Amino acid sequence: MIGISDIEAAGERIAGHVVRTPTVPSPGLSDLLGVPVTAKLELLQRTGSFKARGATAKLLSLSEAERAAGVVAVSGGNHGIALAVMAAALDVKATVIMPRTAPARSIEIAQAAGASVRLTEGMAEAFALMARLPAEGLTPVHPFDDAVVIAGQGTVGLEFAADAGELTDVVVSIGGGGLIAGVAAAFRALRPGVRVWGVETEGAEAMSRALAAGGPVQVDPSSIVTTLSAPSVSQLTYDHVSALVEEVFVVSDREAVRGVLELAEHAKVWTEPAAGCLLPAARRVVDRVGESARIGLVVCGGNATAGDVVAWAERFGLR
Missing domain, CATH: 3.40.50.1100 (Rossmann fold)
Incomplete structure (x- = not known):
């Protein structure tokens, strides 16, 4: 707790x-x-x-190696925006996974902040993709299981x-x-x-x-x-x-x-x-x-x- x-x-x-x-x-x-x-x-x-609070707390807690590897998050909109913007402010490369149903504006903001945005058919598929990407070296920033x-x-x-x-x-x-x-x-x-x-x-x-x-x-x-x-x-x-x-x-x-x-x-x-x-x-x-x-x-x-x-x-x- x-x-x-x-x-x-x-x-x-x-x-x-x-x-x-x-x-x-x-x-x-x-x-x-x-x-x-x-x-x-x-x-x-x-x-x-x-x-922005949770994303920033997590980014600032990472080791230099974890930050250098880049971070990945799944989001229905707001967590993705927050991670993209705050990662850019801290000079960390971010990948954001969103379902295609996410607000178009959220996708645009994440991309404009410099994040790599990957779209999936739904939230279940987005979480499944996020579970695979740490194997590629990315550091996960889970929206709530952290x-x-x-x-x-x-x-x-x-x-x-x-x-x-x-x-x-x-x-x-x-x-x-x-x-x-x-x-x-x-x-x-x-x-x-x-x-x-x-x-x-x-x-x-x-x-x-x-x-x-x-x-x-x-x-x-x-x-x-x-x-x-x-x-x-x-x-x-x-x-x-x-x-x-x-x-x-x-x-x-x-x-x-x-x-x-x-x-x-x-x-x-x-x-x-x-x-x-x-x-x-x-x-x-x-x-x-x-x-x-x-x-x-x-x-x-x-x-x-x-x-x-x-x-x-x-x-x-x-x-």
């Missing part, structure tokens, strides 16, 4: 390379949900998501716990589970009375299915939310979530896109569906906890284009 000392060490390591993102009360979201809401704006992080990466993502929780006012409940999106594992570990150490809740989208339910099965299982991702579409969680992230997280909700893609529009209208922030799904989950938390709730939202990323959002809104009949 990741401890607070691991997260604090990661924070010291990546300081100066990443942004300490704002933690702000949101009057608009507070009015919308009927309880006080505080947002950790990780969409303002370098590369547009929290992923203690150093999880500790890096946990610095989100380190900052949130330090900077927020009163909180009773924190809501975090789940793909492979690295972010929520790190955030939950930080809050358990620093604010043990705060409950941490997870949220996935239908068709990207790797963690909720793992919890039901008693361990990681393979799923076939079908959600539009490619940044949450891991084909399975890891034993490492499963262990953290099963021990530290209150419950994992599953919401529809439509609800996630509606959340994107609500965040734009009420919080004045431009997010992606991986963050949009926080709002329907937060409503469920308020239903459970009642009006005493003080909600914290980890707004994980904002790498969606205007065209993406318009297309999703039209697809789901949202205005």
Whole structure:
């Protein structure tokens, strides 16, 4: 299990390379949900998501030989962008494997940063390819099955716990589970009375299915939310979530896109569906906890284009 000392060490390591993102009360979201809401704006992080933290922590932990060999990562979008950009900043050659369903903009950014991008038919094929490439000498930077990466993502929780006012409940999106594992570990150490809740989208339910099965299982991702579409969680992230997280909700893609529009209208922030799904989950938390709730939202990323959002809104009949 990741401890607070691991997260604090990661924070010291990546300081100066990443942004300490704002933690702000949101009057608009507070009015919308009927309880006080505080947002950790990780969409303002370098590369547009929290992923820069874990990628940087891992890159800085590598030996000279590992860095010289180059690194490889698999991604539905944000981890690939983060690794490509941060590796370029540290003069490390990067290979990024993405499914063809990944956002076109994510592929373009990774390529523009100088990474070699390899596309596969789906996420399962992407992970399979990543498993083979270390044999060619590349150093893997796994998006969530890595203690150093999880500790890096946990610095989100380190900052949130330090900077927020009163909180009773924190809501975090789940793909492979690295972010929520790190955030939950930080809050358990620093604010043990705060409950941490997870949220996935239908068709990207790797963690909720793992919890039901008693361990990681393979799923076939079908959600539009490619940044949450891991084909399975890891034993490492499963262990953290099963021990530290209150419950994992599953919401529809439509609800996630509606959340994107609500965040734009009420919080004045431009997010992606991986963050949009926080709002329907937060409503469920308020239903459970009642009006005493003080909600914290980890707004994980904002790498969606205007065209993406318009297309999703039209697809789901949202205005």
